Amino acid sequence: MLIAFISLAVMGAIFGVVLAVAGKKFAVEIDPRIESIQKLLPGANCGSCGFPGCGGYAAAIVAGKAGFNSCAPGGGVSSKIAEIMGATADSNEGERKIAQLLCAGGLEKASFDYKYEGIKDCHAALAQYKGPKSCKFGCVGMGSCTKVCPFGAIKMGPEQLPVIDASLCTGCGVCVENCPQAVLKLAGVSKLVHVRCSNKEKGKTAKDACTVACIKCKLCEKNCPENAITVIGDANGSVAVIDYEKCTNCGTCVAKCPAKTIEQIMPVTELCKPANDQPDSSNANCATCGLCK
Amino acid sequence: MQEMFVIIIGAVFINNIVLSQFLGICPFLGVSKKLSSAVGMGVAVTFVMALAAIITWLVQQLVLVPLGIGYLQTIAFILVIASLVQFVEMVIRKTSPDLYRALGVYLPLITTNCAVLGIAIVNIQKSYTLASSLVNSVANALGFTLALVLMAGIRERLEDADIPKSLQGMPISLITAALMSVAFLGFTGLL
Numbered sequence: 001m002l003i004a005f006i007s008l009a010v011m012g013a014i015f016g017v018v019l020a021v022a023g024k025k026f027a028v029e030i031d032p033r034i035e036s037i038q039k040l041l042p043g044a045n046c047g048s049c050g051f052p053g054c055g056g057y058a059a060a061i062v063a064g065k066a067g068f069n070s071c072a073p074g075g076g077v078s079s080k081i082a083e084i085m086g087a088t089a090d091s092n093e094g095e096r097k098i099a100q101l102l103c104a105g106g107l108e109k110a111s112f113d114y115k116y117e118g119i120k121d122c123h124a125a126l127a128q129y130k131g132p133k134s135c136k137f138g139c140v141g142m143g144s145c146t147k148v149c150p151f152g153a154i155k156m157g158p159e160q161l162p163v164i165d166a167s168l169c170t171g172c173g174v175c176v177e178n179c180p181q182a183v184l185k186l187a188g189v190s191k192l193v194h195v196r197c198s199n200k201e202k203g204k205t206a207k208d209a210c211t212v213a214c215i216k217c218k219l220c221e222k223n224c225p226e227n228a229i230t231v232i233g234d235a236n237g238s239v240a241v242i243d244y245e246k247c248t249n250c251g252t253c254v255a256k257c258p259a260k261t262i263e264q265i266m267p268v269t270e271l272c273k274p275a276n277d278q279p280d281s282s283n284a285n286c287a288t289c290g291l292c293k
Numbered sequence: 294m295q296e297m298f299v300i301i302i303g304a305v306f307i308n309n310i311v312l313s314q315f316l317g318i319c320p321f322l323g324v325s326k327k328l329s330s331a332v333g334m335g336v337a338v339t340f341v342m343a344l345a346a347i348i349t350w351l352v353q354q355l356v357l358v359p360l361g362i363g364y365l366q367t368i369a370f371i372l373v374i375a376s377l378v379q380f381v382e383m384v385i386r387k388t389s390p391d392l393y394r395a396l397g398v399y400l401p402l403i404t405t406n407c408a409v410l411g412i413a414i415v416n417i418q419k420s421y422t423l424a425s426s427l428v429n430s431v432a433n434a435l436g437f438t439l440a441l442v443l444m445a446g447i448r449e450r451l452e453d454a455d456i457p458k459s460l461q462g463m464p465i466s467l468i469t470a471a472l473m474s475v476a477f478l479g480f481t482g483l484l
Contacts, residue, residue, distance in 0.1 A: 019380060
Protein backbone atom coordinates (compact mmCIF):
# COMPACT_ATOMS: atom_id res chain seq x y z
CA MET A 1 0.00 0.00 0.00
CA LEU A 2 2.73 2.40 1.06
CA ILE A 3 4.80 1.46 -2.00
CA ALA A 4 1.87 2.39 -4.24
CA PHE A 5 1.57 5.83 -2.64
CA ILE A 6 5.27 6.53 -2.72
CA SER A 7 5.91 5.26 -6.25
CA LEU A 8 3.03 7.27 -7.76
CA ALA A 9 4.05 10.36 -5.80
CA VAL A 10 7.63 9.97 -6.97
CA MET A 11 6.53 9.51 -10.59
CA GLY A 12 4.30 12.57 -10.34
CA ALA A 13 7.12 14.58 -8.82
CA ILE A 14 9.58 13.49 -11.51
CA PHE A 15 7.17 14.40 -14.33
CA GLY A 16 6.42 17.68 -12.60
CA VAL A 17 10.10 18.59 -12.34
CA VAL A 18 10.75 17.52 -15.94
CA LEU A 19 7.84 19.67 -17.16
CA ALA A 20 8.99 22.63 -15.07
CA VAL A 21 12.54 22.37 -16.39
CA ALA A 22 11.28 21.89 -19.95
CA GLY A 23 8.98 24.89 -19.49
CA LYS A 24 12.00 27.06 -18.71
CA LYS A 25 14.31 25.51 -21.24
CA PHE A 26 11.88 25.45 -24.15
CA ALA A 27 10.22 28.79 -23.35
CA VAL A 28 9.36 30.59 -26.57
CA GLU A 29 10.04 34.27 -26.54
CA ILE A 30 6.98 36.19 -27.62
CA ASP A 31 7.27 39.77 -28.77
CA PRO A 32 6.12 41.76 -25.70
CA ARG A 33 4.33 44.19 -28.01
CA ILE A 34 1.83 41.47 -28.97
CA GLU A 35 0.77 41.12 -25.36
CA SER A 36 0.51 44.84 -24.68
CA ILE A 37 -1.53 45.39 -27.85
CA GLN A 38 -3.79 42.50 -26.93
CA LYS A 39 -4.43 44.15 -23.57
CA LEU A 40 -5.56 47.32 -25.35
CA LEU A 41 -7.98 45.47 -27.61
CA PRO A 42 -11.50 44.91 -26.27
CA GLY A 43 -11.15 41.12 -26.12
CA ALA A 44 -14.55 40.45 -27.68
CA ASN A 45 -12.97 38.22 -30.35
CA CYS A 46 -15.74 39.36 -32.70
CA GLY A 47 -13.66 38.93 -35.86
CA SER A 48 -14.60 42.25 -37.43
CA CYS A 49 -10.90 42.98 -38.06
CA GLY A 50 -10.72 39.88 -40.26
CA PHE A 51 -8.28 38.03 -38.02
CA PRO A 52 -8.95 35.07 -35.71
CA GLY A 53 -9.70 36.92 -32.47
CA CYS A 54 -7.95 39.82 -30.77
CA GLY A 55 -4.78 37.74 -30.28
CA GLY A 56 -4.58 37.06 -34.00
CA TYR A 57 -5.05 40.75 -34.80
CA ALA A 58 -2.34 41.76 -32.27
CA ALA A 59 0.09 39.27 -33.81
CA ALA A 60 -0.75 40.52 -37.31
CA ILE A 61 -0.12 44.15 -36.30
CA VAL A 62 3.31 43.33 -34.87
CA ALA A 63 4.09 41.24 -37.97
CA GLY A 64 3.23 44.31 -40.05
CA LYS A 65 0.38 42.54 -41.84
CA ALA A 66 -2.45 44.66 -40.44
CA GLY A 67 -3.22 48.34 -40.00
CA PHE A 68 -3.89 49.94 -36.62
CA ASN A 69 -7.49 50.89 -37.27
CA SER A 70 -9.26 47.63 -38.11
CA CYS A 71 -10.86 47.18 -34.68
CA ALA A 72 -14.51 48.24 -34.91
CA PRO A 73 -15.61 47.80 -31.26
CA GLY A 74 -12.28 49.21 -29.97
CA GLY A 75 -13.11 52.78 -30.92
CA GLY A 76 -10.14 55.07 -30.31
CA VAL A 77 -7.72 52.24 -29.68
CA SER A 78 -5.76 52.76 -32.89
CA SER A 79 -3.69 55.72 -31.65
CA LYS A 80 -2.60 53.76 -28.57
CA ILE A 81 -1.60 50.79 -30.75
CA ALA A 82 0.34 53.16 -32.98
CA GLU A 83 2.14 54.47 -29.90
CA ILE A 84 3.28 50.97 -28.98
CA MET A 85 4.37 50.32 -32.54
CA GLY A 86 6.21 53.65 -32.65
CA ALA A 87 4.17 55.10 -35.49
CA THR A 88 1.32 57.56 -35.92
CA ALA A 89 -2.18 56.36 -36.62
CA ASP A 90 -3.86 56.99 -39.94
CA SER A 91 -6.51 59.68 -39.87
CA ASN A 92 -9.14 57.21 -41.07
CA GLU A 93 -10.47 56.01 -37.73
CA GLY A 94 -11.39 52.38 -38.38
CA GLU A 95 -14.64 52.51 -40.25
CA ARG A 96 -16.43 49.18 -40.17
CA LYS A 97 -16.67 47.50 -43.56
CA ILE A 98 -19.48 45.33 -44.81
CA ALA A 99 -19.84 43.17 -47.89
CA GLN A 100 -21.73 44.53 -50.91
CA LEU A 101 -23.05 42.47 -53.80
CA LEU A 102 -22.05 43.94 -57.17
CA CYS A 103 -24.88 42.25 -59.08
CA ALA A 104 -28.64 42.79 -59.23
CA GLY A 105 -29.45 40.12 -61.82
CA GLY A 106 -32.03 38.11 -59.91
CA LEU A 107 -34.59 35.64 -61.26
CA GLU A 108 -36.77 38.41 -62.73
CA LYS A 109 -34.07 40.59 -64.26
CA ALA A 110 -31.46 38.19 -65.61
CA SER A 111 -32.11 35.87 -68.54
CA PHE A 112 -31.08 32.25 -68.41
CA ASP A 113 -29.33 29.98 -70.93
CA TYR A 114 -30.56 26.78 -69.32
CA LYS A 115 -32.08 25.44 -66.12
CA TYR A 116 -29.56 24.19 -63.60
CA GLU A 117 -30.64 21.37 -61.31
CA GLY A 118 -27.32 20.13 -59.92
CA ILE A 119 -26.02 20.44 -56.39
CA LYS A 120 -26.49 23.82 -54.77
CA ASP A 121 -22.99 25.22 -55.06
CA CYS A 122 -21.75 28.14 -57.15
CA HIS A 123 -18.52 26.40 -58.13
CA ALA A 124 -20.45 23.32 -59.30
CA ALA A 125 -22.93 25.44 -61.29
CA LEU A 126 -20.10 27.36 -62.94
CA ALA A 127 -18.58 24.11 -64.17
CA GLN A 128 -21.61 23.72 -66.49
CA TYR A 129 -21.11 26.22 -69.35
CA LYS A 130 -20.02 28.94 -66.87
CA GLY A 131 -23.35 28.90 -65.05
CA PRO A 132 -27.03 29.00 -66.04
CA LYS A 133 -27.33 32.80 -66.39
CA SER A 134 -26.75 34.44 -69.77
CA CYS A 135 -24.51 36.94 -67.98
CA LYS A 136 -21.25 35.16 -67.28
CA PHE A 137 -19.97 37.86 -64.90
CA GLY A 138 -22.79 38.02 -62.36
CA CYS A 139 -23.84 36.19 -59.22
CA VAL A 140 -24.57 32.50 -59.85
CA GLY A 141 -27.11 32.49 -57.03
CA MET A 142 -26.36 29.05 -55.61
CA GLY A 143 -25.50 30.52 -52.22
CA SER A 144 -21.93 29.39 -51.66
CA CYS A 145 -21.37 32.64 -49.75
CA THR A 146 -24.20 31.82 -47.32
CA LYS A 147 -22.38 28.62 -46.38
CA VAL A 148 -18.97 30.20 -45.78
CA CYS A 149 -20.15 33.25 -43.79
CA PRO A 150 -18.97 32.59 -40.22
CA PHE A 151 -21.53 35.02 -38.80
CA GLY A 152 -24.67 33.88 -40.62
CA ALA A 153 -25.00 37.34 -42.15
CA ILE A 154 -25.81 36.21 -45.69
CA LYS A 155 -29.17 34.71 -46.66
CA MET A 156 -30.56 33.94 -50.10
CA GLY A 157 -33.31 36.38 -51.05
CA PRO A 158 -36.46 35.67 -53.09
CA GLU A 159 -34.62 36.71 -56.28
CA GLN A 160 -31.99 34.01 -55.66
CA LEU A 161 -29.42 36.65 -54.87
CA PRO A 162 -27.59 36.78 -51.53
CA VAL A 163 -28.90 39.43 -49.13
CA ILE A 164 -26.30 40.72 -46.68
CA ASP A 165 -27.56 41.59 -43.21
CA ALA A 166 -25.53 44.70 -42.38
CA SER A 167 -26.18 44.22 -38.67
CA LEU A 168 -24.52 40.80 -38.66
CA CYS A 169 -21.75 41.38 -41.22
CA THR A 170 -18.39 42.05 -39.56
CA GLY A 171 -16.50 42.70 -42.79
CA CYS A 172 -14.25 39.67 -42.32
CA GLY A 173 -14.10 39.15 -46.09
CA VAL A 174 -14.49 35.36 -46.10
CA CYS A 175 -17.34 35.59 -48.62
CA VAL A 176 -15.29 37.91 -50.84
CA GLU A 177 -12.49 35.36 -50.98
CA ASN A 178 -14.84 32.46 -51.64
CA CYS A 179 -17.04 34.03 -54.33
CA PRO A 180 -16.03 32.36 -57.60
CA GLN A 181 -17.40 35.29 -59.64
CA ALA A 182 -15.82 38.00 -57.45
CA VAL A 183 -19.12 39.91 -57.27
CA LEU A 184 -18.79 40.57 -53.53
CA LYS A 185 -16.73 43.51 -52.34
CA LEU A 186 -16.05 45.13 -48.97
CA ALA A 187 -17.04 48.78 -48.54
CA GLY A 188 -17.31 51.06 -45.52
CA VAL A 189 -20.75 51.23 -43.84
CA SER A 190 -20.98 54.94 -44.59
CA LYS A 191 -20.76 54.25 -48.33
CA LEU A 192 -24.30 54.29 -49.67
CA VAL A 193 -23.88 54.24 -53.45
CA HIS A 194 -23.01 50.96 -55.14
CA VAL A 195 -22.80 49.80 -58.78
CA ARG A 196 -24.84 46.60 -58.78
CA CYS A 197 -23.26 45.10 -61.89
CA SER A 198 -20.01 43.36 -62.83
CA ASN A 199 -20.76 42.61 -66.49
CA LYS A 200 -17.85 43.73 -68.66
CA GLU A 201 -19.40 42.97 -72.05
CA LYS A 202 -20.49 45.62 -74.52
CA GLY A 203 -23.68 47.55 -73.73
CA LYS A 204 -26.10 45.65 -75.95
CA THR A 205 -24.82 42.18 -75.07
CA ALA A 206 -24.96 43.05 -71.38
CA LYS A 207 -28.48 44.50 -71.69
CA ASP A 208 -29.71 41.36 -73.49
CA ALA A 209 -28.42 39.20 -70.65
CA CYS A 210 -29.84 41.32 -67.83
CA THR A 211 -32.25 44.27 -67.67
CA VAL A 212 -30.24 46.11 -65.02
CA ALA A 213 -26.78 45.61 -66.55
CA CYS A 214 -24.27 48.44 -66.87
CA ILE A 215 -24.36 49.58 -70.50
CA LYS A 216 -21.08 51.52 -70.36
CA CYS A 217 -22.73 54.83 -71.38
CA LYS A 218 -20.28 56.70 -69.09
CA LEU A 219 -23.01 59.15 -67.97
CA CYS A 220 -22.00 58.47 -64.37
CA GLU A 221 -18.34 59.14 -65.12
CA LYS A 222 -19.11 62.42 -66.88
CA ASN A 223 -21.48 63.72 -64.19
CA CYS A 224 -19.68 62.70 -60.99
CA PRO A 225 -18.52 65.91 -59.24
CA GLU A 226 -15.78 64.05 -57.35
CA ASN A 227 -14.47 61.91 -60.26
CA ALA A 228 -15.18 58.94 -57.99
CA ILE A 229 -16.87 56.71 -60.56
CA THR A 230 -15.16 55.52 -63.72
CA VAL A 231 -15.88 52.94 -66.39
CA ILE A 232 -12.76 50.82 -65.99
CA GLY A 233 -11.76 48.40 -68.71
CA ASP A 234 -9.47 45.42 -69.03
CA ALA A 235 -9.00 42.52 -71.46
CA ASN A 236 -12.57 41.29 -70.84
CA GLY A 237 -14.25 44.65 -71.35
CA SER A 238 -15.30 47.40 -68.98
CA VAL A 239 -17.78 48.24 -66.21
CA ALA A 240 -18.48 51.23 -63.96
CA VAL A 241 -16.55 51.06 -60.69
CA ILE A 242 -16.81 53.39 -57.68
CA ASP A 243 -13.67 54.54 -55.88
CA TYR A 244 -15.02 54.39 -52.32
CA GLU A 245 -12.21 56.64 -51.08
CA LYS A 246 -13.57 59.53 -53.15
CA CYS A 247 -17.34 58.86 -53.16
CA THR A 248 -19.36 61.34 -51.09
CA ASN A 249 -22.78 59.64 -51.43
CA CYS A 250 -24.11 62.63 -53.43
CA GLY A 251 -26.26 60.37 -55.56
CA THR A 252 -25.68 62.18 -58.89
CA CYS A 253 -24.75 58.96 -60.69
CA VAL A 254 -27.81 57.20 -59.26
CA ALA A 255 -30.06 59.83 -60.84
CA LYS A 256 -28.20 59.84 -64.14
CA CYS A 257 -27.84 56.08 -64.69
CA PRO A 258 -30.29 55.13 -67.48
CA ALA A 259 -30.10 51.41 -66.72
CA LYS A 260 -30.85 51.79 -62.97
CA THR A 261 -27.66 49.85 -62.28
CA ILE A 262 -26.38 52.16 -59.55
CA GLU A 263 -28.23 51.94 -56.27
CA GLN A 264 -28.33 54.21 -53.24
CA ILE A 265 -29.03 52.38 -49.99
CA MET A 266 -30.45 53.71 -46.73
CA PRO A 267 -27.89 55.40 -44.49
CA VAL A 268 -26.82 54.12 -41.13
CA THR A 269 -26.48 56.97 -38.67
CA GLU A 270 -26.15 55.65 -35.14
CA LEU A 271 -22.72 54.65 -33.94
CA CYS A 272 -21.78 51.77 -31.69
CA LYS A 273 -21.50 52.85 -28.05
CA PRO A 274 -20.07 49.79 -26.33
CA ALA A 275 -19.93 51.25 -22.83
CA ASN A 276 -23.63 51.76 -22.18
CA ASP A 277 -25.56 49.95 -24.85
CA GLN A 278 -27.02 46.56 -25.62
CA PRO A 279 -26.20 44.72 -28.86
CA ASP A 280 -28.75 45.99 -31.30
CA SER A 281 -29.13 43.94 -34.44
CA SER A 282 -31.35 46.63 -35.97
CA ASN A 283 -28.46 49.13 -35.76
CA ALA A 284 -26.35 48.41 -38.81
CA ASN A 285 -23.26 49.87 -37.18
CA CYS A 286 -23.32 47.34 -34.36
CA ALA A 287 -20.94 44.43 -34.90
CA THR A 288 -23.06 42.46 -32.36
CA CYS A 289 -19.83 41.55 -30.59
CA GLY A 290 -21.66 41.56 -27.25
CA LEU A 291 -19.00 43.74 -25.65
CA CYS A 292 -21.52 46.26 -24.33
CA LYS A 293 -23.16 43.67 -22.08
CA MET B 294 8.59 -9.98 -39.70
CA GLN B 295 5.41 -11.92 -40.33
CA GLU B 296 4.26 -11.19 -36.80
CA MET B 297 4.65 -7.42 -37.43
CA PHE B 298 2.67 -7.72 -40.66
CA VAL B 299 -0.14 -9.50 -38.81
CA ILE B 300 -0.14 -6.78 -36.14
CA ILE B 301 -0.33 -4.00 -38.75
CA ILE B 302 -3.14 -5.51 -40.82
CA GLY B 303 -4.99 -6.49 -37.67
CA ALA B 304 -4.76 -3.02 -36.14
CA VAL B 305 -5.58 -0.99 -39.26
CA PHE B 306 -8.43 -3.05 -40.72
CA ILE B 307 -9.74 -5.90 -38.58
CA ASN B 308 -9.63 -4.34 -35.12
CA ASN B 309 -9.79 -0.74 -36.30
CA ILE B 310 -9.54 1.32 -33.15
CA VAL B 311 -12.53 3.55 -33.94
CA LEU B 312 -14.82 1.34 -35.98
CA SER B 313 -14.32 -1.99 -34.19
CA GLN B 314 -13.00 -1.15 -30.74
CA PHE B 315 -15.00 2.09 -30.38
CA LEU B 316 -12.15 4.03 -28.80
CA GLY B 317 -11.53 7.68 -29.66
CA ILE B 318 -15.11 8.31 -30.79
CA CYS B 319 -14.98 11.91 -29.57
CA PRO B 320 -12.30 13.16 -32.00
CA PHE B 321 -13.77 10.84 -34.65
CA LEU B 322 -17.00 12.84 -34.59
CA GLY B 323 -15.53 16.16 -33.51
CA VAL B 324 -12.65 16.60 -35.95
CA SER B 325 -14.09 14.89 -39.03
CA LYS B 326 -15.86 17.88 -40.55
CA LYS B 327 -12.97 18.92 -42.76
CA LEU B 328 -10.44 16.74 -44.54
CA SER B 329 -7.49 19.00 -43.69
CA SER B 330 -8.17 19.00 -39.94
CA ALA B 331 -8.80 15.24 -40.01
CA VAL B 332 -5.34 14.70 -41.47
CA GLY B 333 -3.82 17.10 -38.90
CA MET B 334 -5.46 15.22 -36.04
CA GLY B 335 -4.33 11.88 -37.51
CA VAL B 336 -0.70 12.99 -37.69
CA ALA B 337 -0.78 14.35 -34.15
CA VAL B 338 -2.32 11.14 -32.78
CA THR B 339 0.23 8.98 -34.62
CA PHE B 340 3.05 11.04 -33.16
CA VAL B 341 1.79 10.91 -29.58
CA MET B 342 0.74 7.23 -29.71
CA ALA B 343 4.20 6.14 -30.86
CA LEU B 344 5.90 8.09 -28.05
CA ALA B 345 3.33 7.00 -25.46
CA ALA B 346 3.81 3.33 -26.42
CA ILE B 347 7.53 3.51 -25.69
CA ILE B 348 7.24 5.43 -22.42
CA THR B 349 4.31 3.43 -21.01
CA TRP B 350 6.01 0.15 -21.91
CA LEU B 351 9.15 1.26 -20.06
CA VAL B 352 7.14 2.47 -17.06
CA GLN B 353 5.28 -0.85 -16.91
CA GLN B 354 8.39 -3.03 -17.18
CA LEU B 355 10.79 -0.92 -15.11
CA VAL B 356 8.52 0.53 -12.43
CA LEU B 357 5.11 -1.11 -12.07
CA VAL B 358 6.11 -4.78 -12.46
CA PRO B 359 9.23 -4.76 -10.23
CA LEU B 360 7.35 -2.94 -7.46
CA GLY B 361 4.35 -5.26 -7.79
CA ILE B 362 1.85 -2.45 -8.30
CA GLY B 363 0.46 -3.49 -11.71
CA TYR B 364 -3.05 -2.58 -10.51
CA LEU B 365 -2.06 1.10 -10.67
CA GLN B 366 -1.48 0.77 -14.41
CA THR B 367 -4.39 2.98 -15.52
CA ILE B 368 -3.61 5.87 -13.17
CA ALA B 369 0.12 5.69 -13.88
CA PHE B 370 -0.48 5.67 -17.66
CA ILE B 371 -2.84 8.64 -17.48
CA LEU B 372 -0.12 10.50 -15.58
CA VAL B 373 2.48 9.51 -18.17
CA ILE B 374 0.36 10.43 -21.20
CA ALA B 375 -0.79 13.76 -19.79
CA SER B 376 2.78 14.83 -18.95
CA LEU B 377 4.07 13.47 -22.25
CA VAL B 378 1.63 15.51 -24.33
CA GLN B 379 2.56 18.65 -22.40
CA PHE B 380 6.25 17.95 -22.86
CA VAL B 381 5.91 17.19 -26.57
CA GLU B 382 3.93 20.39 -27.05
CA MET B 383 6.68 22.46 -25.44
CA VAL B 384 9.44 20.80 -27.46
CA ILE B 385 7.62 21.15 -30.78
CA ARG B 386 6.74 24.75 -30.04
CA LYS B 387 10.41 25.55 -29.51
CA THR B 388 12.05 23.40 -32.16
CA SER B 389 9.54 23.42 -34.99
CA PRO B 390 7.04 26.31 -35.04
CA ASP B 391 5.74 25.11 -38.41
CA LEU B 392 4.81 21.67 -37.10
CA TYR B 393 3.35 23.36 -34.00
CA ARG B 394 1.08 25.51 -36.16
CA ALA B 395 0.14 22.52 -38.32
CA LEU B 396 -0.87 20.40 -35.33
CA GLY B 397 -2.44 23.43 -33.68
CA VAL B 398 -5.20 22.75 -31.20
CA TYR B 399 -5.16 18.99 -31.86
CA LEU B 400 -2.05 18.34 -29.83
CA PRO B 401 -3.50 19.34 -26.44
CA LEU B 402 -6.77 17.65 -27.40
CA ILE B 403 -5.00 14.29 -27.49
CA THR B 404 -4.38 14.47 -23.73
CA THR B 405 -7.98 13.42 -23.27
CA ASN B 406 -8.06 10.94 -26.14
CA CYS B 407 -8.97 7.57 -24.65
CA ALA B 408 -7.54 5.81 -27.72
CA VAL B 409 -3.99 6.63 -26.61
CA LEU B 410 -4.56 5.18 -23.14
CA GLY B 411 -6.48 2.23 -24.59
CA ILE B 412 -3.67 1.22 -26.93
CA ALA B 413 -1.04 1.61 -24.19
CA ILE B 414 -3.03 -0.82 -22.03
CA VAL B 415 -3.70 -3.24 -24.91
CA ASN B 416 0.05 -3.36 -25.61
CA ILE B 417 0.66 -4.56 -22.05
CA GLN B 418 -2.33 -6.96 -22.00
CA LYS B 419 -1.10 -8.73 -25.12
CA SER B 420 2.42 -8.86 -23.58
CA TYR B 421 4.02 -7.33 -26.65
CA THR B 422 7.76 -6.62 -26.78
CA LEU B 423 8.90 -3.01 -27.04
CA ALA B 424 9.21 -3.25 -30.82
CA SER B 425 5.82 -4.91 -31.23
CA SER B 426 4.23 -2.29 -28.95
CA LEU B 427 5.63 0.48 -31.11
CA VAL B 428 4.44 -1.17 -34.34
CA ASN B 429 1.01 -1.88 -32.84
CA SER B 430 0.62 1.72 -31.67
CA VAL B 431 1.63 3.25 -34.98
CA ALA B 432 -0.61 0.81 -36.87
CA ASN B 433 -3.56 1.65 -34.60
CA ALA B 434 -2.90 5.34 -35.09
CA LEU B 435 -2.88 4.79 -38.85
CA GLY B 436 -6.20 2.96 -38.49
CA PHE B 437 -7.52 5.95 -36.55
CA THR B 438 -6.29 8.32 -39.26
CA LEU B 439 -7.86 6.13 -41.96
CA ALA B 440 -11.24 6.11 -40.20
CA LEU B 441 -11.04 9.87 -39.61
CA VAL B 442 -10.08 10.69 -43.20
CA LEU B 443 -12.79 8.42 -44.67
CA MET B 444 -15.38 9.98 -42.37
CA ALA B 445 -14.23 13.52 -43.23
CA GLY B 446 -14.45 12.75 -46.96
CA ILE B 447 -18.00 11.44 -46.56
CA ARG B 448 -19.08 14.35 -44.38
CA GLU B 449 -17.70 16.90 -46.84
CA ARG B 450 -19.90 15.31 -49.48
CA LEU B 451 -22.89 15.16 -47.13
CA GLU B 452 -22.65 18.97 -46.89
CA ASP B 453 -23.96 19.20 -50.44
CA ALA B 454 -26.42 16.32 -50.18
CA ASP B 455 -30.17 16.76 -49.82
CA ILE B 456 -30.70 15.32 -46.31
CA PRO B 457 -34.14 15.21 -44.60
CA LYS B 458 -34.34 17.99 -42.04
CA SER B 459 -34.68 15.71 -39.03
CA LEU B 460 -31.45 13.90 -39.93
CA GLN B 461 -29.28 16.93 -40.66
CA GLY B 462 -26.10 17.39 -38.64
CA MET B 463 -25.18 14.86 -35.97
CA PRO B 464 -27.86 12.19 -36.71
CA ILE B 465 -26.65 11.57 -40.26
CA SER B 466 -23.04 11.53 -39.00
CA LEU B 467 -23.86 8.83 -36.46
CA ILE B 468 -25.69 6.79 -39.11
CA THR B 469 -22.67 7.16 -41.38
CA ALA B 470 -20.33 6.04 -38.59
CA ALA B 471 -22.54 3.00 -37.92
CA LEU B 472 -22.54 2.02 -41.61
CA MET B 473 -18.75 2.41 -41.75
CA SER B 474 -18.44 0.19 -38.70
CA VAL B 475 -20.61 -2.46 -40.39
CA ALA B 476 -18.46 -2.17 -43.51
CA PHE B 477 -15.28 -2.72 -41.51
CA LEU B 478 -16.84 -5.92 -40.09
CA GLY B 479 -16.21 -7.27 -43.58
CA PHE B 480 -12.49 -7.36 -42.84
CA THR B 481 -13.02 -10.00 -40.14
CA GLY B 482 -11.44 -13.24 -41.34
CA LEU B 483 -8.90 -11.43 -43.49
CA LEU B 484 -6.10 -13.04 -41.54
